[in-house]
């Protein structure tokens with residue numbers, strides 16, 4: 311028998327690669343087709359001038375003439391631009407009915423659409439068995455020939471809104487595909503194709519609020535949709551729910567994080583594993599915004615939720631921080647983490663006072679050196695069991711990279727994924743002693759997972 315070779319132990323770099331990869335395996339949308347009964351496809355809608363007038367339409371066998379009547383009963387659909395609702399048919403050409411003006415016999419609860427979409431939208435959340443998605447009917451939309459809706463994100467209607475659900479009813483149409491994109495991922499939901507020749511089915515698609523989407527031009531027929539806002543709420547706790555099965559990506563993520571915790575060369579003196587968020591959230595935009603960062607931790611989505619949940623399970627402290635780059639030029643590796651937007655109003659920045667105020671308001675941070683990030687295995691033995699204090703006391707020649715004296719006081723951050731600018735808060739200060747010259751520091755929200763010193767990780 312050949313001698314048994316021991317498999318080489320995974321390095322910190324291997325663990326970090328797995329971690330990064332597991333974060334990419336997340337779907338910000340989910341779709342499908344469900345069979346319904348003919349009886350589920352009745353639509354009553356307000357029609358004509360009279361207060362009490364309505365019409366009935368069965369969508370199972372609606373003719374173009376019937377659908378044209380429905381389209382005529384609609385108002386032109388507006389959309390949110392900044393703080394305003396605007397009507398601009400170059401951007402959105404469609405008809406809408408508000409909830410007060412129609413009733414559909416489709417019972418979304420008994421259709422179990424929410425059961426179908428929940429595993430994907432709750433994937434990764436540690437508290438998935440304590441939460442449910444509540445759909446709230448929002449509008450009925452009619453896209454007749456030539457209708458479309460250009461690329462946009464749906465405006466969150468409250469702080470607990472996580473996404474949107476669109477149900478496409480089975481009226482014959484061509485075109486009107488929904489194009490979806492998020493980060494580097496994109497997809498097309500072609501309901502006309504999904505519903506071709508299906509008279510008693512509906513097609514559905516659900517996506518997180520920060521997914522960009524557009525309805526392509528309808529080239530023939532009528533595309534009729536019901537849209538719902540999706541809220542994340544606490545599950546009433548009177549029910550027994552079977553334990554959640556973690557996904558393969560989540561299992562891999564947890565194993566990688568445990569591997570890093572067990573590796574004494576990784577952040578030997580302790581520090582932070584930093585994750586740029588992959589989704590957009592309602593973060594406070596400035597010091598006066600009543601939104602809080604704390605609330606965002608409760609509504610994390612997809613890969614962000616997974617990372618947070620896994621870190622909690624491993625026993626690591628997590629927080630959502632704003633990261634301010636305090637360098638005189640971008641990216642010198644010095645920044646500050648704060649748990650709220652720093653108020654710099656009234657600060658005259660003649661001698662770097664704004665940076666000083668930031669440094670005082672939060673936790674001074676620096677990018678972890680390569681040796682702390684497990685790039686070198688030379689120091690393995692030396693690092694073993696070394697506490698933060700011991701490291702500070704140790705002679706300089708033990709370090710591979712030269713560090714500024716001040717760097718020792720800054721918490722080391724190893725970035726797993728880069729911070730993006732999509733969750734950005736602004737702190738304004740006076741740059742030139744003149745109110746007209748307001749300058750800004752930007753804080754970008756990131757998820758922090760805190761590592762104790764290697765010597766103190768035994769209990770995890």
Ligand SMILES: O=C(O)CCC(=O)C(=O)O
Nearest residue numbers: 464476488523525535537
């Ligand atoms: O009809 C669709 O597929 C999506 C419509 C939409 O994006 C919206 O109503 O905000």
Ligand SMILES: [Fe+2]
Nearest residue numbers: 462463464523
């Ligand atoms: Fe939309």
